Amino acid sequence: GAVVSQHPSRVICKSGTSVKIECRSLDFQATTMFWYRQFPKKSLMLMATSNEGSKATYEQGVEKDKFLINHASLTLSTLTVTSAHPEDSSFYICSARPGLEGYEQYFGPGTRLTVT
Amino acid sequence: DAKTTQPPSMDCAEGRAANLPCNHSTISGNEYVYWYRQIHSQGPQYIIHGLKNNETNEMASLIITEDRKSSTLILPHATLRDTAVYYCIVGRNFGNEKLTFGTGTRLTIIP
Numbered sequence: 001g002a003v004v005s006q007h008p009s010r011v012i013c014k015s016g017t018s019v020k021i022e023c024r025s026l027d028f029q030a031t032t033m034f035w036y037r038q039f040p041k042k043s044l045m046l047m048a049t050s051n052e053g054s055k056a057t058y059e060q061g062v063e064k065d066k067f068l069i070n071h072a073s074l075t076l077s078t079l080t081v082t083s084a085h086p087e088d089s090s091f092y093i094c095s096a097r098p099g100l101e102g103y104e105q106y107f108g109p110g111t112r113l114t115v116t
Numbered sequence: 117d118a119k120t121t122q123p124p125s126m127d128c129a130e131g132r133a134a135n136l137p138c139n140h141s142t143i144s145g146n147e148y149v150y151w152y153r154q155i156h157s158q159g160p161q162y163i164i165h166g167l168k169n170n171e172t173n174e175m176a177s178l179i180i181t182e183d184r185k186s187s188t189l190i191l192p193h194a195t196l197r198d199t200a201v202y203y204c205i206v207g208r209n210f211g212n213e214k215l216t217f218g219t220g221t222r223l224t225i226i227p
Contacts, residue, residue: 004159034214043203044160044217093159095215104150105215107159 006108023094029074030096038091134191138204141185153200
């Protein structure tokens, strides 16, 4: 199956700093990538949808100035958590969908962010 | 709003078939049924999807009722590695349609 990678897998940062998470589709081109957040023992919550070369579409309640998303190429999307605070500590997961049709999304392994 | 209803948890003996039900009584004609699973601290994994016909792949079988209001995911010979949270999702098959995850079913395979 299609492979999606995320980097880093774990990151610990101090409150007030920014953290960048990369999501790459390794063996396919992804016209659409999605970013999710998952708190402990909770389900995945979609944060935003990004399309290559255009601005991301954020879900209601997600601050676009705090969670910067860049989808610069068909294989790379980045999520930057700016001025991170302890409440931003979570499991961040990206997914990618090849092409415009097909509901199969391929998920990355996730990034565990801890803000101290 | 969740479009699907699943039992919160299930147990299954190792080697037996695991049958995971999903209710999607408000599914519309152009919506598919998708199944994903998430093993602890990993990203979700695509399992299978279908529209109205039953489907089978190397991982599982998907049985969709004739009225399409419910479906069952079948793992034919469950192993300990199948312990995970299983999500049943309905949605259309095109465009930027996004996945909405419900609470899923926590399946535990018992040795």
